[in-house]
Amino acid sequence: MVKVNENYLKLPGSYLFSTIAKKVAAYQSANPDKKLIRLGIGDVTQPLAPAIIDALHKAVDEMASAETFHGYAPDLGYEFLRNAIAKNDYQDRGCQISPDEIFVSDGAKCDCANIQEIFSQDSKVAVCDPVYPVYVDTNVMAGRAGDYIEAEEKFSDIIYMPCTKETDFAPELPKETPDLIYLCFPNNPTGSIVSKEKLQEFVDYANKTGAVIIYDAAYEAYISEPDVPHSIYECEGARTCAIELHSFSKNAGFTGVRLGYTVIPKELERGGVALHGLWARRHGTKYNGAPYIIQRAGEAVYSPEGKAQLKEQVAYYMKNASVIYNGLKDAGYTVSGGVNAPYIWLKTPDQMTSWEFFDYLLEKANVVGTPGSGFGPMGEGYFRLTAFGSYENTVEAIERIKKL
Amino acid sequence: MVKVNENYLKLPGSYLFSTIAKKVAAYQSANPDKKLIRLGIGDVTQPLAPAIIDALHKAVDEMASAETFHGYAPDLGYEFLRNAIAKNDYQDRGCQISPDEIFVSDGAKCDCANIQEIFSQDSKVAVCDPVYPVYVDTNVMAGRAGDYIEAEEKFSDIIYMPCTKETDFAPELPKETPDLIYLCFPNNPTGSIVSKEKLQEFVDYANKTGAVIIYDAAYEAYISEPDVPHSIYECEGARTCAIELHSFSKNAGFTGVRLGYTVIPKELERGGVALHGLWARRHGTKYNGAPYIIQRAGEAVYSPEGKAQLKEQVAYYMKNASVIYNGLKDAGYTVSGGVNAPYIWLKTPDQMTSWEFFDYLLEKANVVGTPGSGFGPMGEGYFRLTAFGSYENTVEAIERIKKL
Numbered sequence: 054m055v056k057v058n059e060n061y062l063k064l065p066g067s068y069l070f071s072t073i074a075k076k077v078a079a080y081q082s083a084n085p086d087k088k089l090i091r092l093g094i095g096d097v098t099q100p101l102a103p104a105i106i107d108a109l110h111k112a113v114d115e116m117a118s119a120e121t122f123h124g125y126a127p128d129l130g131y132e133f134l135r136n137a138i139a140k141n142d143y144q145d146r147g148c149q150i151s152p153d154e155i156f157v158s159d160g161a162k163c164d165c166a167n168i169q170e171i172f173s174q175d176s177k178v179a180v181c182d183p184v185y186p187v188y189v190d191t192n193v194m195a196g197r198a199g200d201y202i203e204a205e206e207k208f209s210d211i212i213y214m215p216c217t218k219e220t221d222f223a224p225e226l227p228k229e230t231p232d233l234i235y236l237c238f239p240n241n242p243t244g245s246i247v248s249k250e251k252l253q254e255f256v257d258y259a260n261k262t263g264a265v266i267i268y269d270a271a272y273e274a275y276i277s278e279p280d281v282p283h284s285i286y287e288c289e290g291a292r293t294c295a296i297e298l299h300s301f302s303k304n305a306g307f308t309g310v311r312l313g314y315t316v317i318p319k320e321l322e323r324g325g326v327a328l329h330g331l332w333a334r335r336h337g338t339k340y341n342g343a344p345y346i347i348q349r350a351g352e353a354v355y356s357p358e359g360k361a362q363l364k365e366q367v368a369y370y371m372k373n374a375s376v377i378y379n380g381l382k383d384a385g386y387t388v389s390g391g392v393n394a395p396y397i398w399l400k401t402p403d404q405m406t407s408w409e410f411f412d413y414l415l416e417k418a419n420v421v422g423t424p425g426s427g428f429g430p431m432g433e434g435y436f437r438l439t440a441f442g443s444y445e446n447t448v449e450a451i452e453r454i455k456k457l
Numbered sequence: 458m459v460k461v462n463e464n465y466l467k468l469p470g471s472y473l474f475s476t477i478a479k480k481v482a483a484y485q486s487a488n489p490d491k492k493l494i495r496l497g498i499g500d501v502t503q504p505l506a507p508a509i510i511d512a513l514h515k516a517v518d519e520m521a522s523a524e525t526f527h528g529y530a531p532d533l534g535y536e537f538l539r540n541a542i543a544k545n546d547y548q549d550r551g552c553q554i555s556p557d558e559i560f561v562s563d564g565a566k567c568d569c570a571n572i573q574e575i576f577s578q579d580s581k582v583a584v585c586d587p588v589y590p591v592y593v594d595t596n597v598m599a600g601r602a603g604d605y606i607e608a609e610e611k612f613s614d615i616i617y618m619p620c621t622k623e624t625d626f627a628p629e630l631p632k633e634t635p636d637l638i639y640l641c642f643p644n645n646p647t648g649s650i651v652s653k654e655k656l657q658e659f660v661d662y663a664n665k666t667g668a669v670i671i672y673d674a675a676y677e678a679y680i681s682e683p684d685v686p687h688s689i690y691e692c693e694g695a696r697t698c699a700i701e702l703h704s705f706s707k708n709a710g711f712t713g714v715r716l717g718y719t720v721i722p723k724e725l726e727r728g729g730v731a732l733h734g735l736w737a738r739r740h741g742t743k744y745n746g747a748p749y750i751i752q753r754a755g756e757a758v759y760s761p762e763g764k765a766q767l768k769e770q771v772a773y774y775m776k777n778a779s780v781i782y783n784g785l786k787d788a789g790y791t792v793s794g795g796v797n798a799p800y801i802w803l804k805t806p807d808q809m810t811s812w813e814f815f816d817y818l819l820e821k822a823n824v825v826g827t828p829g830s831g832f833g834p835m836g837e838g839y840f841r842l843t844a845f846g847s848y849e850n851t852v853e854a855i856e857r858i859k860k861l
Binding site: 170344 | 465521564570574637742
């Protein structure tokens with residue numbers, strides 16, 4: 054009799070956003086006349102930019118004739134896309150990343166979920182608290198997290214790095230030495246950033262201890278202030294300790310298009326084994342490439358037209374962020390984030406728990422957000438709103454919240 | 458110091474098709490004037506059918522305006538696609554599979570690579586020999602395969618089910634009881650089929666022993682003879698022991714488009730845990746859905762126009778299969794497959810090893826095939842040719858081989 058992977062059974066409840074989706078669906082079905090405004094999940098609402106639509110149509114046409122048809126993609130992704138990424142996201146910023154260090158994929162979520170596979174099963178994992186649940190849950194599934202301690206809402210073998218108001222929601226170096234360190238900046242869920250100095254501390258620490266940093270740069274396009282690192286490779290020594298993940302979901306609105314990439318520098322090795330080779334092997338064995346037409350859409354993100362149009366799109370969402378941030382602040386809420394990130398992190402009023410505030414907002418304002426406690430115990434008493442709604446809805450949501 | 462996943466280091470060499478690609482690239486670069494014909498990797502060459510091109514353009518246009526834009530897809534895939542699959546691939550054939558038992562993904566390769574994750578790490582795996590390498594390699598990576606025994610070209614803890622000429626390249630029930638049984642029919646690489654009676658034996662065996670069958674039906678569209686099962690769910694009792702994987706790569710030419718699906722019946726459970734729930738959790742946590750535009754392309758596969766156009770496309774490739782099969786037979790080769798599958802399996806002449814014949818064919822006929830030994834030790838002395846080339850190239854390749 055085959056047994057199931059019992060590590061899966063250690064996961065408490067369902068995936069956070071599935072739980073929210075079910076709760077919202079139940080409320081909507083019981084109250085069909087209510088107009089809900091969704092500022093919960095980080096899903097975009099603006100259409101794809103014209104340059105991307107054009108690239109998609111053109112690539113679809115190529116698939117219609119045998120001469121220009123494309124079958125299986127190259128293992129690492131098409132060169133035209135990897136070249137554009139290396140130039141625009143790295144070399145133009147002074148980071149020495151070459152195209153063959155880039156692995157194109159169908160999204161940063163898959164990559165950040167799968168990257169743990171190339172490491173030993175007994176690796177000790179450190180995460181920020183609060184944290185994007187995928188980093189923790191995938192390590193639970195792999196059997197690295199130990200047992201769930203209900204009272205603490207923590208896993209026994211995960212190292213949690215508290216990100217609190219006192220530290221501007223950035224982590225301190227962990228007390229216990231980890232093997233893998235997950236960092237995401239600009240941060241999901243708090244919208245906070247890490248300074249270059251602080252990030253350099255982590256890089257130095259990883260190089261000293263032999264840990265590897267998994268750096269999730271999904272929200273990099275939202276950085277508006279100077280001196281905030283856009284890539285971990287801006288730090289000295291990052292090429293020997295860091296893997297960086299990128300998404301096209303938020304900078305180009307690809308949540309329903311699916312494209313991302315992972316960077317593994319050639320000299321990053323542990324125990325004499327190059328991590329680049331391991332990930333290449335995983336890519337070749339378990340994955341079959343992102344669709345040709347979508348890699349062409351990715352290329353268009355870096356065209357002059359694409360860049361200009363997406364700059365406007367990001368500005369659109371950041372105007373929403375400012376509406377939320379300033380609106381809530383005026384209403385007396387304690388808020389942070391929203392300046393270099395599309396997320397606003399607020400303290401729940403009147404000592405409400407995160408889920409109490411979720412229900413309160415859903416029922417009284419018909420606004421959907423995300424309970425901070427869903428991201429980890431230090432998120433309790435906090436709440437995340439996203440800037441990815443339409444401008445009109447965002448303004449209305451804040452008006453409704455102000456009236457409560 | 459973090460350690461790498463040492464199971465990866467047990468894999469001998471690189472992924473089969475990566476090795477072939479490198480060998481071919483080296484030959485082509487040394488002989489730039491030679492016109493190679495590739496009948497190696499199972500990649501299609503015909504353009505996407507007009508109905509699919511139309512669906513793609515239409516869906517791209519939807520992504521261009523906020524009213525019809527689609528962000529994150531539902532966890533299991535869009536209902537419009539799951540409904541079409543359930544009706545056309547199952548219910549119309551008398552198999553009771555409902556849309557919510559279907560998980561849409563970016564391809565059968567990913568699914569057959571990832572499905573092992575939901576089972577216990579100590580599960581004993583049985584595979585056909587020869588076999589599609591992904592089933593074995595992914596279990597090696599997960600630490601289930603034991604050690605590689607160089608002399609036997611086998612892993613110590615994998616149960617190999619020989620598929621030989623004597624059994625018409627179908628497997629017998631394994632002597633040692635496995636937990637997971639991978640079956641692929643019509644078969645890659647041999648092009649053989651399994652009769653309904655034989656498949657029922659496996660289903661009964663799995664139900665008796667508590668094993669789970671992973672049934673890869675990627676080549677189902679190529680079945681031309683009656684009494685060949687199109688789905689394992691045609692067998693009685695399969696709903697309590699079988700997971701089925703489907704690809705759009707071969708029936709609709711989606712190798713560069715990426716779409717597939719996995720079926721897990723609701724009543725399939727082991728140790729009181731429903732496998733459907735585990736896979737749903739994996740999908741929700743580690744995956745983010747297939748692109749909207751590509752799910753619309755998948756829907757078009759089941760439209761009346763799509764069906765008619767794809768029937769022609771499959772017939773085109775099967776004409777190639779017949780050119781290869783009959784051409785090689787006339788030339789004195791021992792061949793099988795090619796009737797219900799796009800693969801022709803031939804015995805190498807003159808006691809050549811599979812790789813010797815690969816080099817021989819590459820150098821003397823400039824034809825690329827796949828060495829049978831790359832699929833397992835029982836594949837030694839065999840060779841796979843695929844019907845996915847253009848008709849003209851296929852005819853020329855066979856002419857060249859005949860002249861050797």
